[in-house]
Amino acid sequence: MxxxxxxxxxxxxxxxxxxxxxxxxxxxxxxxxxxxxxxxxxxxxxxxxxxxxxxxxxxxxxxxxxxxxxxxxxxxxxxxxxxxxxxxxxxxxxxxxxxxxxxxxxxxxxxxxxxxxxxxxxxxxxxxxxxxxxxxxxxxxxxxxxxxxxxxxxxxxxxxxxxxxxxxxxxxxxxxxxxxxxxxxxxxxxPALVPLTIAPQDLPNYTQLAGISFLSETSLGKIKFIENSLFTHRGLSGPAILQISSYWNPGNKIAINLLPSQNIIEQIQHHRSSNKLLSNFLSNYFSQKLAHSLCDLLKFDVQLSQLSKTQLSAIEQLIHHFQICPSGSEGYKKAEVxxxxxxxxxxxxxxxxxxxxxxxxxxxxxxxxxxxxxxxxxxxxxxxxxxxxxxx
Ligand SMILES: Cc1cc2nc3c(=O)[nH]c(=O)nc-3n(C[C@H](O)[C@H](O)[C@H](O)COP(=O)(O)OP(=O)(O)OC[C@H]3O[C@@H](n4cnc5c(N)ncnc54)[C@H](O)[C@@H]3O)c2cc1C
CATH class of the missing domain: 3.50.50.60 (FAD/NAD(P)-binding domain)
Structure with a gap:
């Protein structure tokens, strides 16, 4: 032997x-x-x-x-x-x-x-x-x-x-x-710890947000990460998205809470009589660019005193329960693991x-x-x- x-x-x-x-x-x-x-x-x-x-x-x-x-x-x-x-x-x-x-x-x-x-x-x-x-x-x-x-x-x-x-x-x-x-x-x-992509036909919905990084609570079912997220010209990235990507399977929707530490509706209610425009008010919580992009997505930017119930509920939905269904990932070429x-x-x-x-x-x-x-x-x-x- x-x-x-x-x-x-x-x-x-x-x-x-x-x-x-x-x-x-x-x-x-x-x-x-x-x-x-x-x-x-x-x-x-x-x-x-x-x-x-x-x-x-x-x-x-x-x-x-x-x-x-x-x-x-x-x-x-x-x-x-x-x-x-x-x-x-x-x-x-x-x-x-x-x-x-x-x-x-x-x-x-x-x-x-x-x-x-x-x-x-x-x-x-x-x-x-x-x-x-x-x-x-x-x-x-x-x-x-x-x-x-x-x-x-x-x-x-x-x-x-x-x-x-x-x-x-x-x-x-x-x-x-x-x-x-x-x-x-x-x-x-x-691929895991990888940027996620958005289907080309859905991308125009998010062009206002491209390049903006923001602190978010990003979740997939019970898995949650509070870190930065980023919209890119192809989809989603940033630490919170990379973390979630390791749990993501095709067809899964990701929920993003853009303001995890506060309730935006309560904040608006405190200032309900104000004549401030919504975009100005939101820039107390987000960068000006993001605040304006959010109003673009909402398709309204009115004084706080004039917000209707339906509009309040749209704001809550967008800021606290933003849902997105990625179409795929950037693959092994861009994955970390x-x-x-x-x-x-x-x-x-x-x-x-x-x-x-x-x-x-x-x-x-x-x-x-x-x-x-x-x-x-x-x-x-x-x-x-x-x-x-x-x-x-
Ligand atoms: C861009 C990037 C950034 C990262 N940053 C971090 C970080 O900051 N912190 C962190 O914890 N992790 C990070 N990671 C993950 C981390 O690098 C890996 O998890 C870690 O290197 C795995 O160690 P390993 O020894 O198992 O494999 P590797 O370090 O990948 O080593 C595998 C080795 O096997 C060799 N090999 C492969 N196939 C063959 C073959 N057929 N024949 C002979 N040799 C072969 C390769 O050449 C390589 O040298 C990062 C990964 C990437 C891609």
Whole structure:
């Protein structure tokens, strides 16, 4: 029997793969990381507007979408946002909280890539970039990989190939193919954290609002996010819409409350005797541009004292119960992540190992665990990488 020439091979030198590689190698395991791309961790580089929103202080299983909402609990509790912050502190990488627990690098995202690269090199991780895996065979001792750079054997094979978002920088569905090769189920995938589109025939209804960003409570059934929304020339975007998009399915209507903290009708009633025009009154609550656009949509702009009951009800409907039925999404080209992936029922939640194929692990975004916007996806990459490596 041929003995493996690596203890661990990781496919995918992104966030989860690099993190896992350095943990494995730090344990003295002979570790090889392979990637078909020429550059490490491209998604870290472009993330968070170039400053990588690398975690969220509030990360908990409630911030993740999965067919099994409890699956992430174990991994998230063993490698927390504080652990990652300690790693950055130790290596002198400074960061700040922007909003809602979201931590960003003070400097460029490259600082995190350099840190992971340094940890891999320090622990003697071997690396082969520009390497495509052609075939994977199960052997008695583990796995044999035929690649464009030769054949390699390993006892443990870690799939960290990520999801389908942004194929322009190397995202592929290879991880799902490997899962299927070994008879692991894959939950159907869709783009998530993605702008939503409005059917071309409906777009003229919203042209007045294009380019205007506003704080809103955006909801889909019981799921609600209070963050900014934005009408674009093709549809809807902004953090609240990206968050909702991860829950959205074709045909679903989205409800937008443009003034979540106040009741506009009560406010109007307090000033009922005023001669102020509605658009002027609304600009106490919204930007002038939005206030005028809302009156355009209402098709009236009269003095508050002259508003009829029907008009009041139209105002309430527009401001508190704005409903919109997106026609689709901007797809993987514009998505930040992929919803769906390797079925968590196939994996052990303690170490992300396949329940049926010993030595085969799936970590990071390739798994059916999708985080909210705000640093949660990188936290899952770090936590799942640690969970796998801690059991090697
Ligand atoms: C524009 C953008 C901004 C984002 N910003 C944030 C943010 O600020 N905060 C946050 O938490 N999340 C953010 N995300 C999401 C985050 O980047 C991912 O969830 C995270 O990178 C997933 O880590 P991963 O290691 O599982 O996959 P990835 O980081 O995608 O790494 C996968 C690796 O596998 C390689 N690979 C793919 N297919 C193959 C193959 N066939 N053969 C060999 N190698 C292969 C790829 O080249 C890549 O290096 C952002 C995503 C995008 C697209």
């Amino acid at each position: 041929q003995s493996p020439n690596f203890d661990v091979i990781i496919i995918g030198a992104g966030a989860a793969g690099l993190m896992c590689a350095q943990f494995a190698a730090a344990k003295g395991l002979r570790t090889l990381i392979l990637d078909h791309s020429s550059r490490l961790a491209e998604k870290i580089r472009i993330s968070g507007g170039g400053r990588c929103n690398f975690t969220n202080l509030n990360a908990s299983p409630a911030n993740y979408i999965s067919n099994n909402p409890h699956f992430a609990t174990s991994a998230l509790s063993r490698y927390t946002p504080q652990h990652f912050c300690e790693l950055l502190d130790w290596h002198g990488i400074s960061y700040h909280e922007k909003t809602l627990g979201q931590l960003f690098c003070d400097d460029k995202s490259q600082a995190i890539i350099d840190l992971l690269d340094h940890l891999c090199q320090e622990n003697h991780v071997q690396r082969k970039m520009n390497t495509s895996v052609l075939k994977i065979d199960k052997t008695l001792a583990g796995f044999e990989l035929s690649t464009t750079q030769g054949s390699f054997n390993c006892a443990k094979l870690i799939i960290a190939t990520g999801g389908l978002a942004i194929p322009q920088i190397g995202a592929t569905g290879f991880g799902y193919q490997i899962a299927q090769q070994f008879d692991l189920k894959v939950i159907p995938t869709t 992929t919803r769906g992936g390797v079925d968590t029922n196939e994996l052990n939640s303690k170490d992300l190992q396949s329940k049926h194929v010993a030595g085969l692990y799936f970590i990071g975004e390739v798994v059916d665990v999708t985080g909210w916007l705000g640093g949660y996806n990188f936290q899952w990459a770090w936590s799942s990488a640690y969970a796998a490596a801690s059991n090697f």
